[in-house]
Structures are given as C-alpha cells and as structure tokens.
Amino acid sequence: DTGVSQDPRHKITKRGQNVTFRCDPISEHNRLYWYRQTLGQGPEFLTYFQNEAQLEKSRLLSDRFSAERPKGSFSTLEIQRTEQGDSAMYLCASSFTMNTEAFFGQGTRLTVV
C-alpha cells in the first residue's frame, strides 16, 4: 500500500472557478477525513466519512464546499465559485476505525488568484 494519495498536489485557479480535489485513502480504511490548513495553523476539520456515509458536514466552511465518497473508497472535495480566502492546503486523512491512527496524504495546495 502506498499510503494516502491526493491529487493534484498544487492547483492555481482564478477566482470564481470551481475546483475538485481527489483523495485515495489507504485501502480498507473505513474512515476518511478532510481538513483545511492555513499558514501557521493546525489542520481545521471540514468533514468525514465512515465508508460512503458522510457523518459530519456542519464544519464545511460554506455551502460552496461539498464532499463525496460514492463507493466508500476514494473521495472528492469540491469548492464552487472559489474565493481568494479559499487559498490553503487541503489535507485528506484515513484511518481503519474511529480510534486508530489516522494517516495523511501530502495535501493539495490551492491558490486562488
């Protein structure tokens, strides 16, 4: 297993465009988390999935943010009508169960110009 994989690593987009990020978790990991991280801060929780069920999404930053995990494997995070304030590192993590280690991908660095 190659660990958690995120794609793309970097994304530059114009304000107002939609962007979609992909996360492939460690195989057989049931839990998948999305975080946002801005400079100098710790990862800020956005949402998480248990298999294909999205169990918490109230922390998504606005209704422009949405996430899916259609078959309980990979997940996508979409940001619609991007704003400059959306510029950040978006991190994905996965774990086998609720109470086991969570492993992170390398992140997607989003820059909105």
Place this chain on the structure above:
Amino acid sequence: GQQLNQSPQSMFIQEGEDVSMNCTSSSIFNTWLWYKQDPGEGPVLLIALYKAGELTSNGRLTAQFGITRKDSFLNISASIPSDVGIYFCAGVYYGGSQGNLIFGKGTKLSVKP
C-alpha cells in the same frame, strides 16, 4: 467544541538539547496522536497513544498519555537538525462533531547546529 491547547508555540534550541512540548484540553480523549509536518507536506504520524498513563517511545521520541486523559506530552531527546518542523498533537474522542479527531495549533521547532 473540543479544543486542544498546545504549548509552546515555538522553540529555538541548540542541537543536542532535549525538547518537551505538551497538549492539554478540558475534555477527555480516548487516543492521542503526535504528528510532525515539514513545509508543504502533509503531517506524518510519529506516535499513537491509546491508554491513560501509557508511555511510548519511537527512537529519540517519547510520548505519554496523561492519567486524566486530558493531556499528553512529547519529548525529543538529543535533538538534531532534521528535527526541525512543526509538531502537532491530535486527540480522538467519542461523540460530538468534528469527526472525533481534532488538532492543536502546533509547536514550531527550530534547531541551531
């Protein structure tokens, strides 16, 4: 929601010195995780702690799960230049939102050769 208070925010130390950082909360956690993050990369898991009072080592790193389950510390012995980075604590708890895995704001470690 639950919050983790991580201290110190930053440390400047001489190579060879020992380092200690900690994480506290007013809430009880079931698991404590410690991560290290290099610039532009995702956090890398260093140590996981599962039981109150547990003391776990990983090379020069030692971490403990506090008896009250509300705190944890990480020690690095005989620091070397490659220890430079940001160290995050993360706590897993049952119930509530935030997907059960929340992060402190990090301790930035700088090592002078």
